[in-house]
Amino acid sequence: MNKMDLIKVKRRAALYLSAFTCFIFIGFVSLIAFIPTIMSGPNFIFSGFILIIYNIILVSLYGRWSKRLYAQLDGGIE
């Protein structure tokens, strides 16, 4: 992998993952605000905790993936 490939892949991943995270959270807030009866309170709480755990895992996986991506770079980083 050359430097331009790395920049392109990382930029695409960053933008798609950010957009997906925004979409999920705005959806979650919209459900609570606009259709609060769609599920019970405890289920909202449970969904919220799932979202937090999803964030933790996503950030951790992205960190590992980035590290591997830089390791694949031809000639390393000056």
Add this chain to the structure above:
Amino acid sequence: MKKIHILSLLLIAALFKNITAAHAVETVQNSAEPKLLAISIFIAFVILSLGITYIAARRTKSADDFYAGGGNLTGFQNGLAIAGDWMSAATFLGMSGLVFLYGVDGIIFAVGAAISWPIVMFILADRVRNLGQYTYVDVVAYRLSSTPIHILFSFSSLVIIFLYMIAQMVGAGALIQLLFGLPYHYAVILVGILMTIYVSLGGMLATSWIQIIKAVILLIGGTFLVFLVFKSFGFSIDMMFQRATEVSPRGDSILNAGNLLTDPISAIGLALAFLFGPAGLPHILMRFFTVPNSAAARSSVSYAMLFIGYFQIVVFFIGLGAISLLSSDSGYFDAASGIIGGSNMTALHVSELLGGELLFGIVSAVTFATILAVVAGLTLSAASTFSHDLYSAVIAKGKPNEKVEVSISRFATLGVGLVAIGLGLLFEKQNVAYMAVLSLAVAATVNFVLLALSLYWRGLTTRGAVLGGGAGLISAIILVVLSKPVWVDVFGYAEPIYPYDYPTLFSMTITIIIAIIVSITDKSDGGAKERALFDAQEAISELGADKNIRSN
């Protein structure tokens, strides 16, 4: 500067003398037993943190030490420090209070406080670390014109910092009031003086270490408190829910969603503030310069996310448990049927109820240390805005005298301390989580939008950034002033002119649209030069090569 520190210590001594006298009067009047154990633990924590500041001060010699702690923290240490910055009065006191008041809807704040970190990681961590020196403004100014960008961001940073500081000062005031039984204004003045000493002496190194130690203690303390909460319900969540509906004044609705957000614009505004606000907070972005490279910056965010996510779940359950534990105990309510000390004191009441004076003392002390450390971080950030962004970049044109720069920063700290005290007194009755979200709204509007555009959009020019950011900042300030917390609660008008809770939806849109339109129509030579520098900036931001392409 030594004279200023001696003066500060004398002021604290005088304040404590007044505190003791006032407390004696209060005790006689109320015939209440002073919480001596809690107060002793509290004072021990303050002395410990001052000791850390003193040690750090001896190691702070250069501007790099002062702003970036020498840039030598590990990813784990910096992750704890970021988590420490984030686990502020707003998170611990404000969120538990909101859950106590609104029940299930508090989950929005719990998730919201954790949701921005993936965005910080994906969009900013690497690039900000590789492009900046001491502040994130260096990043935006990398290919854009330095002077107008530094001036714009100085204003936006100060607005954000002061709004965020209100939340911390109000939390500190209410805490001291509860612990010492003292008038609110004593506490606010005390916090102002202590934070001035912390920052002017120790800089980023002291602030970082206090954050790290505090984060560890707060995580352990929170875990122990939530363990006691669960224990009081026989480790049954069902029993906790059932009891909450039985004793809460809201009845069954406390476990139904829809109590907090009443209109779509406020709901979307809140979501946007949570998503993008933390990624624009000056004192959080500064933390990327305390690590040696971008790999450590990524690692910092991973650890911070883990600690913050865990803490949000813990605090949510403390608030939820408080509904059942406190609502049925009239001893925690005043004559007006409000919880004593306001909703911000919910977690502290729970600690006293379940762990007695010892746990109350520890939780109060850690909370106070939390507030002091966060306020110190904010003050440091504000001080660096004056010394680095205004003096170094604008007045000295990038060739500052390092000694003058650090001196300006230290004197700016005194000014910021005074303003913080004034704001703390003005906004006494506000929920601290709500005030913190207002600062997130401004951070999302100006800082995040322009950072993201400068890093990912070739077309952004200085003209677009300044006009878009300026319009967004002005609109955000106007909407905040016209909203209920300022227009009604501070100015005393009957109805707010801006009827929604958060300005983000409108102010972010204004920034984005104006920045894009002005940049696209900018046909100047400077604009063309800035666009041409984008590829080189992107390569350096991802690969961390030398920083020699600055436009001016």
